[in-house]
Amino acid sequence: MSVTQLWRVDADKPDGEQYGKAARLLKEGGIVAFPTETVYGLGADARNTSAVERIFAAKGRPSDNPLIVHIADIKQLDSLILPYGPLAGKLMKRFWPGPLTIVLPVLPGAVSPRVTAGLDTVAVRMPEHPVARQLIALSGCPVAAPSANRSGRPSPTAAAHVIDDLDGRIDAILDGGAAGVGLESTVIQIKDDDTVTILRPGGVTAEELLQIAANVEYDLENEAAALVQPTAGRAPRSPGMKYAHYAPRGEMALVHGLDAAEVAAYMQREARQAQSRGERTGMLVFAEHANLYENREQVVVLGSLFKLEEAAQSLYAALRSFDDRGVQRIWAETCPETGIGHALMNRLSKAAGHRSVHV
Numbered sequence: 001m002s003v004t005q006l007w008r009v010d011a012d013k014p015d016g017e018q019y020g021k022a023a024r025l026l027k028e029g030g031i032v033a034f035p036t037e038t039v040y041g042l043g044a045d046a047r048n049t050s051a052v053e054r055i056f057a058a059k060g061r062p063s064d065n066p067l068i069v070h071i072a073d074i075k076q077l078d079s080l081i082l083p084y085g086p087l088a089g090k091l092m093k094r095f096w097p098g099p100l101t102i103v104l105p106v107l108p109g110a111v112s113p114r115v116t117a118g119l120d121t122v123a124v125r126m127p128e129h130p131v132a133r134q135l136i137a138l139s140g141c142p143v144a145a146p147s148a149n150r151s152g153r154p155s156p157t158a159a160a161h162v163i164d165d166l167d168g169r170i171d172a173i174l175d176g177g178a179a180g181v182g183l184e185s186t187v188i189q190i191k192d193d194d195t196v197t198i199l200r201p202g203g204v205t206a207e208e209l210l211q212i213a214a215n216v217e218y219d220l221e222n223e224a225a226a227l228v229q230p231t232a233g234r235a236p237r238s239p240g241m242k243y244a245h246y247a248p249r250g251e252m253a254l255v256h257g258l259d260a261a262e263v264a265a266y267m268q269r270e271a272r273q274a275q276s277r278g279e280r281t282g283m284l285v286f287a288e289h290a291n292l293y294e295n296r297e298q299v300v301v302l303g304s305l306f307k308l309e310e311a312a313q314s315l316y317a318a319l320r321s322f323d324d325r326g327v328q329r330i331w332a333e334t335c336p337e338t339g340i341g342h343a344l345m346n347r348l349s350k351a352a353g354h355r356s357v358h359v
């Protein structure tokens with residue numbers, strides 16, 4: 001254990017001395033948490049194997065799960081990846097800076113093999129958050145950064161979440177306030193025929209990708225296969241997708257149903273039964289249905305079904321709030337899988353360990 005420095009930074013004042021201190025730490029092999037427009041990341045110089053190993057140790061992350069490399073300037077690509085095709089260029093132009101991660105052929109030796117977990121590709125993203133951009137630019141490093149949570153826990157959307165998970169395990173935290181999107185970036189790979197494969201749904205939606213690419217597909221078979229048999233079959237293309245993720249400590253289940261009143265009745269019946277066994281219970285619901293639930297102190301409202309962006313922003317904090325209250329059983333409503341709703345349902349489903357019922 002060591003002391004973790006906490007530095008508050010003002011995103012509008014890029015010349016604060018905290019940025020200089022954090023950038024120096026990165027250059028010297030330290031590990032620093034910082035806000036991005038998706039979630040907080042835990043950064044290290046991607047070229048420095050011992051620094052990258054400290055990330056895996058601090059998070060308790062399986063070593064076969066590669067990291068995303070963050071850049072602040074498109075010029076950094078030359079020293080990271082092999083020449084890329086016109087579609088990759090168009091996607092970068094449209095979505096960078098922003099919540100899109102593109103898996104590209106890595107320039108051999110450009111980053112530590114611990115970053116790529118031995119793959120011949122590297123996942124690259126240029127974040128939009130001014131604090132992230134300033135830190136990366138000042139450090140002069142390609143910055144490898146997974147989400148700044150203990151492995152398996154919900155990603156952090158505020159510095160307080162990073163402190164909860166990693167205090168004493170990392171060198172510093174730049175506190176730049178709440179992250180934006182609230183869910184991680186969309187991870188894509190481009191096939192030889194220019195089909196864009198979504199390996200992880202996220203802040204950039206399939207609908208948005210279709211404005212640039214003619215064909216967009218989800219690699220869901222990959223995800224499902226990896227989850228059913230984590231050790232068998234072909235390796236998942238985005239290795240992180242096979243692990244239990246984003247999960248609160250309590251056991252969660254998704255409750256699907258067309259009739260919100262029936263869904264609410266089911267959840268409340270199940271909750272009463274669990275309570276009679278002495279368990280603490282919680283329910284995650286959308287604003288439009290909140291009045292269907294009697295026991296309001298158990299209910300966490302995720303946001304409006306008509307503003308799923310807001311629900312995405314509050315999901316991880318909501319999951320953490322159940323942990324803070326020692327909740328052991330959680331039931332969650334579902335939402336339509338359109339736009340950001342796809343990423344939201346992906347994370348909800350993973351947080352629930354893919355337990356779901358239909359009423």
Ligand code: TXA
Binds near residue numbers: 038065101103125186
């Ligand atoms: O929004 C985000 O992407 C955040 C912020 C901090 O940028 N980062 C993040 O990192 O979510 P992490 O480590 O929690 O998730 C990285 C994902 C994992 O699913 C990993 O398997 C996948 O990206 N990935 C990384 N490198 C890859 C590669 N070469 N090929 C396929 N998937 C890769």
Ligand code: MG
Binds near residue numbers: 146147155
């Ligand atoms: Mg993560």
